[in-house]
Amino acid sequence: xxxxxxxxxxxxxxxxxxxxMLCYFIAYLDRVxxxxxxxxxxxxxxxxxxxxxxxxxxxxxAYFFFEVPSNLALDRYGARLWIARIMLTWGxxxxxxxxxxxxxxxxxxxxxxxxxxAGFFPGIIFFITLWFPAAYRARIIGWFMFAIPISTVxxxxxxxxxxxxxxxxxxxxxxxxxxIEAVPAVLMTLVVLYYLTDRPKEAHWLQPQEAQWLQDxxxxxxxxxxxxxxxxxxxxxxxxxxxxxxxxxxxxxIPQYGLSFFLPQIIKGFGGLNNVEIGFITAxxxxxxxxxxxxxGRHSDQTAERKWHTVAALGIIVVGxxxxxxxxxxxxxxxxxxxxxFGFFAVxxxxxxxxxxxxxxxxxxxxxxxxxxxxxLGGYFGxxxxxxxxDSTHNDFAGLMFLAGCAIIGAVIVLVLGHNxxxxxxxxxx
Numbered sequence: 506x507x508x509x510x511x512x513x514x515x516x517x518x519x520x521x522x523x524x525x526m527l528c529y530f531i532a533y534l535d536r537v538x539x540x541x542x543x544x545x546x547x548x549x550x551x552x553x554x555x556x557x558x559x560x561x562x563x564x565x566x567a568y569f570f571f572e573v574p575s576n577l578a579l580d581r582y583g584a585r586l587w588i589a590r591i592m593l594t595w596g597x598x599x600x601x602x603x604x605x606x607x608x609x610x611x612x613x614x615x616x617x618x619x620x621x622x623a624g625f626f627p628g629i630i631f632f633i634t635l636w637f638p639a640a641y642r643a644r645i646i647g648w649f650m651f652a653i654p655i656s657t658v659x660x661x662x663x664x665x666x667x668x669x670x671x672x673x674x675x676x677x678x679x680x681x682x683x684x685i686e687a688v689p690a691v692l693m694t695l696v697v698l699y700y701l702t703d704r705p706k707e708a709h710w711l712q713p714q715e716a717q718w719l720q721d722x723x724x725x726x727x728x729x730x731x732x733x734x735x736x737x738x739x740x741x742x743x744x745x746x747x748x749x750x751x752x753x754x755x756x757x758x759i760p761q762y763g764l765s766f767f768l769p770q771i772i773k774g775f776g777g778l779n780n781v782e783i784g785f786i787t788a789x790x791x792x793x794x795x796x797x798x799x800x801x802g803r804h805s806d807q808t809a810e811r812k813w814h815t816v817a818a819l820g821i822i823v824v825g826x827x828x829x830x831x832x833x834x835x836x837x838x839x840x841x842x843x844x845x846x847f848g849f850f851a852v853x854x855x856x857x858x859x860x861x862x863x864x865x866x867x868x869x870x871x872x873x874x875x876x877x878x879x880x881x882l883g884g885y886f887g888x889x890x891x892x893x894x895x896d897s898t899h900n901d902f903a904g905l906m907f908l909a910g911c912a913i914i915g916a917v918i919v920l921v922l923g924h925n926x927x928x929x930x931x932x933x934x935x
Contacts, residue, residue: 513719514641517719518641520708526648526652530652531693532625535686537656538664541660541668552608554893560612561766564885566885567618568619568623575627576631584629584703585702585703598614600684600688627876628874630873639726639862644803646857647799648799650857651798654791654792654798654846658791663784664784665784668681741871750859753815755911756912756913756914759908761849763887763888764849766891769787794851801851802851805858811862812920816919818855819915821851822848822849822852824848826905826912831902860873
């Protein structure tokens with residue numbers, strides 16, 4: 506049994522995880538590349554910091570309303586068709602950001618981008634529950650979400666280079682950035698249709714006994730979860746644990762997005778740096794975060810512990826942001842922002858094991874989407890409040906302290922909510 510498990514999970518991991526990482530890399534870059542364009546775009550369109558932050562984050566308002574319906578559609582029609590639809594529409598809308606002319610049109614196109622992309626991330630988290638037993642999920646989610654920091658590590662310098670195309674063909678550099686970086690999403694649509702497999706029973710690339718072993722393992726875990734309580738999709742959306750976890754996720758996202766949309770502008774404020782140099786320096790907290798994401802997720806699986814891993818990562822965010830807020834020297838500020846970067850990304854794979862331990866089936870599709878919907882409102886409030894505080898105080902101290910305070914609230918909720926390890930199998934090391 507140990508041999509068939511090792512063989513099966515190796516095949517599933519190598520078949521699905523790199524591909525999902527690539528899809529999320531493209532999605533996340535299209536979501537946050539507006540941060541790289543922030544300084545020049547705001548100048549060209551005459552946007553104050555609060556208006557830019559609000560427009561950048563309004564994406565998540567549409568995300569909030571459309572995620573649950575999108576995930577229910579994915580459960581009904583299958584990940585292959587639905588993820589392909591998402592990638593096509595978000596690619597087209599992401600490219601359309603190049604043609605905004607002011608605050609109103611920017612807000613409208615960011616809202617449409619939220620509608621187009623809604624359901625992608627929670628859909629993949631749900632998809633992972635259909636393929637990976639509980640003991641593997643923190644590390645697998647960690648590898649999948651590894652695309653978040655890597656999209657900035659790679660995307661920031663590339664975006665900085667594209668921004669230097671300013672004036673080519675009569676377009677601003679930020680217009681070229683939106684156009685060029687939208688192309689991969691459109692091209693990937695057909696690849697998703699060809700490559701992705703909805704469920705183990707349809708996997709021609711597994712041996713019949715491997716597919717059967719995996720399905721039996723997943724069915725047994727689902728039965729165990731349902732013995733602790735089974736929920737319909739409607740009930741899962743109103744379950745107090747789902748709502749509480751949504752606010753925890755908001756406590757993760759407000760600091761992450763609040764900083765990510767303004768980090769290039771903070772670094773530009775150091776002075777004497779060009780766009781490419783700003784891009785490379787912006788990537789540093791994300792490099793540290795990428796390491797934290799893989800290390801923390803794997804350690805959580807190996808120890809079969811979730812609650813304290815989540816709380817500790819949120820604590821690291823608080824320490825990093827708090828120290829960055831009181832530091833004026835550029836080098837010290839970047840060191841502390843790198844500390845915060847570790848926490849930003851270390852918390853994510855462990856956090857996402859929490860809802861998947863008590864949600865299953867259609868209830869999982871809706872519940873995971875509900876958690877993500879509530880939490881992603883932080884993607885609106887984080888940049889909006891940070892920008893308003895920056896406009897009001899003309900520095901980043903109050904903004905960084907606000908972000909740290911939100912992480913504290915998230916940690917407190919996790920401590921109160923707790924976690925029942927009885928609904929998970931003991932961790933399996935590979």
